[in-house]
Amino acid sequence: MRKAPSLPGKAMALALALFPLIFFMVVESSLSSFDKSSHSTFDRINQLPGQPQVSYQQFSGYVTVDEKKQRALFYYFVEAEIDPASKPLVLWLNGGPGCSSLGVGAFSENGPFRPSGKMLVRNEHSWNREANMLYLETPIGVGFSYSSDSSSYVTVNDKITGTDNLVFLHNWFAKFPQYRNRSLFISGESYAGHYVPQLAEIMLQFNKKQKLFNLKGIALGNPVLEFATDFNSRAEFFWSHGLISDSTYKSFTSTCNYSRYVSEYNRGTVSPTCSRVVSLVNRETSRFVDKYDVTLDVCIPSVLSQSKVLSPKQVTETVDVCVEDETVSYLNRRDVQNALHARLVGVNGWLVCSNILDYEMLDLEVPTISIVGKLVKAGVPVLVYSGDQDSVIPLIGSRRLVHGLAEELGLKTTVPYRVWFAGMQVGGWTQVYGDILSFATIRGASHEVPFSQPARSLVLFKAFLEGRPLPEAF
C-alpha cells in the first residue's frame, strides 16, 4: 500500500466462481492469443535519457495479457550487472493497490538508477548486482499498463491481478526464452503481500499441468498479510514512537481501531465514532510526518503541493526524500517514454499511483498469510521483512503473523531472534523457522526498504537469493 484509502466504498463482487476452472480457461485463452512475433530485441533500451554508461542490457515494453480488450502490461527488465546467465530472475511488484513497480520499485528503490533533475544517477546498491530484475506495472491501469477498453479498470481484484500477472510472465518467457528455466524469485512490498503469495500459489497450480515456473522463493517487504493484525499495529506503532498521545492511543484501541475504520471506509459507511477518532489521530500525527518512515524528513514541496521548481532542494538527509517528484518529472518526459517504448493510453500522464483503477478494496480484508503457509508447506522459502520506521504496515504486526504461522506449521526456530549485520553495523533483527520461513527487520528503513536503506537492503536480498541466514557477524 502506498496511499491512505482514497477509493469510494464498493459492494463485494456477487459471485465468485470456482477458482481453478475459471483460472485455466482464462490463462489458456490468453496464451493462445499471444502474438508470437514479439521478440525481446524490439524491447531493448538503447539508452535512457541522462543515463550513465552501463555494461548490462535493459529492456522495456508491453506484454499483452488479453488480446480482445487490448489489455497490456508494461514491464522494465534490467539484466544483472555481471554474468546475467548465472544469476536468477527476480520479479518485483509494488503495492497500492495501484502503484507502479517502475516508478517506485525501479526508480526509487532497488533499480539501477534514480532520477535527479534531468539526469539519472547510479544506485550503487541496485539489486541487479545480484539478479536479473523484472519490474511489472500491474494491474492494468497502473503507470504505462493499459487497456483500450476503460471498463477493464472497474472492479479489478486480486484474482484478476493474479491471473494477469501469471499470463504476463508466461508470455514474457516467450520474449525471453533464455530465462524460462532460470531460478525464479518473486518479491514485492506492501499490498504485494497479496499479489506475491497469490501469484506464487497459481504458479504452483500451473506447474502441475506444465512445469514452467522454477519458483525458488518469495520475499515480502512490509506486506499486508492479515488485515486486522497489520492495520491495528499502527496504533501501537504511533504511540510507541511518539506520534500520538496516551489518551488518543486509548481511543484508537478501544473506541475505534484502524481496521474498523478502514473497513467502514471501504464500505462507504464511516461511523461518527470512527470519524472522530481518526480525525484526532490525523491531527496529532500531522501531514508533515511521513507515515512510511516516521524518522525521515518529508518532501516539503510534495506535502504542500507547491511547485518543485520554486522550492529549495532538501539535502538534509543522505536519502532524497523528493525522489517521487523527480520520478514523476522524469517518466513524463516524451524522450524518456520513447526510450522506454512506453505509451500513454487513455490517461494524460504517468502517475506513481493510478487514478483510473477502481480496485476491489474489500480484497484487502482477505488474509494471505494462509497462502504463505501453503507455500511454505509446498517447500517454497519465504522471507517477510520490515522496514522498522514504517507506521503503515508496522514490524510489530508482521513479526506476530510470521511467528504465529511458524507455530501453526509446527516449525521450530532454526535461527533465534538476533541482529544481523551490513557494513559493520546492525542491519536489523532476524528470526528463521524450520530453515524455510524467515522474518527480518531493517533498521532505520521505511516502508520502501531499498529506498531508505539501499545498502542494507542489498545484503538482505543477497542472503535471500542464496537461501542463507542473514550475516551473523562482520
Place this chain on the structure above:
Amino acid sequence: MRKAPSLPGKAMALALALFPLIFFMVVESSLSSFDKSSHSTFDRINQLPGQPQVSYQQFSGYVTVDEKKQRALFYYFVEAEIDPASKPLVLWLNGGPGCSSLGVGAFSENGPFRPSGKMLVRNEHSWNREANMLYLETPIGVGFSYSSDSSSYVTVNDKITGTDNLVFLHNWFAKFPQYRNRSLFISGESYAGHYVPQLAEIMLQFNKKQKLFNLKGIALGNPVLEFATDFNSRAEFFWSHGLISDSTYKSFTSTCNYSRYVSEYNRGTVSPTCSRVVSLVNRETSRFVDKYDVTLDVCIPSVLSQSKVLSPKQVTETVDVCVEDETVSYLNRRDVQNALHARLVGVNGWLVCSNILDYEMLDLEVPTISIVGKLVKAGVPVLVYSGDQDSVIPLIGSRRLVHGLAEELGLKTTVPYRVWFAGMQVGGWTQVYGDILSFATIRGASHEVPFSQPARSLVLFKAFLEGRPLPEAF
C-alpha cells in the same frame, strides 16, 4: 544515566537525618570557608588547543565546596555568542550518576565545539547562541572534580550532590557577580532528572532565607523521574522498535521486568529468574546496537575496544558516533588540561564516567516527579523532553509521567498533543499543561538530544528560555 548499572550493590545509608537542618548547616559552613580571593579572571581560557577563533569569552576552573576535605568542583563556562549581558544563565548537568557535563554536555552535545582529531570544530547549534552556558562536573569524583580525601567518593548520594551543587553555584556567583541576578535556568538529562529538580527545590528553600537564585525554569531531557515507569518502558520500547522478539517481550514483562532486575542488581541479589531474562534481552538487543539511540550507528572501535588509530573513521552518518572517543583523547591532552586550568587529582586520566565514584544507587528508586510537581506549584516552568530513539529512558514513560502529574495537579491542556517544527520539518511532538508544564519529543534524537539532533535541540532550547510553546508552523 549513561552506562548500564555497573556498580556493586550497596546497603541503604542507615540514617537520613532531617534534611533542612543539615542542609543549612552544610551550606553555611561551606560558604563561610569560601576563598573570596578567587576571581573569574584567573579562570579565563585564552584559547583551547585547536579551537577556531570566537568572539565570546570562556572560563573554566575550580570552585571549592568544602575547604576542609579540599572538595572542589570543576566547571566550564561559555558566555553567550552575542550580547551575553542580555542573555540568561543556564546550568547544564549530565547524569550517570557519575558522568561528565564537560565531556558529554559541552563537548558532545550543546557546547560551542566538538573535538575532531587534534582540532575543535564549531557546533553551529551551540546553546550559547541563546544563553550563557555553565557546565558543571558533578558530583565530586567526576571528570576533573576531586577531593584530596578519597573517602569523599564513597556513598555519595542525591542529597550530597544537591547540596554541593547549590554551594557551587553560590560560590560561583562570587567569581561572576554580574550573573548573580540574571535569569537562571537549570537543564540536564538522564540521571539529572534527579539532580535538577532536587537542586531547584533547595534553591527555593534557600531563597526563603536569602533571595539569591533567580530561577526561571528547568528542562529535563530523557530524565529518570520515577524508577518503575521509566525503566519498565524499556521492554515496550525494545519490542515496538524490533529489538526483542514477541516471546522475549512476554518474559520481560511477566517473568522479570527491568525495574526488578535493576533493583536486585543494586542490592547485589540478582535472582536466577531475572538473570535469565536479562541475558536473553541482552543477547537479542546485542552490544552492537546503541541503546541510547537505536537507529544511530555505533562507534565500532569503541564497541570493540580496539585502537582508534587503526580503525577507519565512520562517516556514514552526519553525526560523529565516535565523538566520545574523540573527547576522551582531547581532554586527556596535557595542553588541553593546562588551557582549561584542570588538574587530575588521584586519578590517572579524565574519564567520561567516573570509576572512582561510589554512588548510592538506591537513590535511583526515589521518585523525583513529586519534586517536579512541587516546583510547578511554586510557579517554576518545567519542560520534560525526550529524544525518541532512546531505549534507556524511553519517551513512553516520560510522557506518561508528565501527563499523570498534570492530572494530579489539575492542570488543563493548554497546547494539545501536536507536532512542532524546526527547519521546515517536524521536530517532534509536544503537549503543554496549564501553560507551565511541557512535554516534548525530539524526532530522530538520542538519549543525548543535542548530540544527535543539534538543530532541533536549539529550537527546543530557545522556546524553553522564552517560555513559549514550540513552533506550530514553519
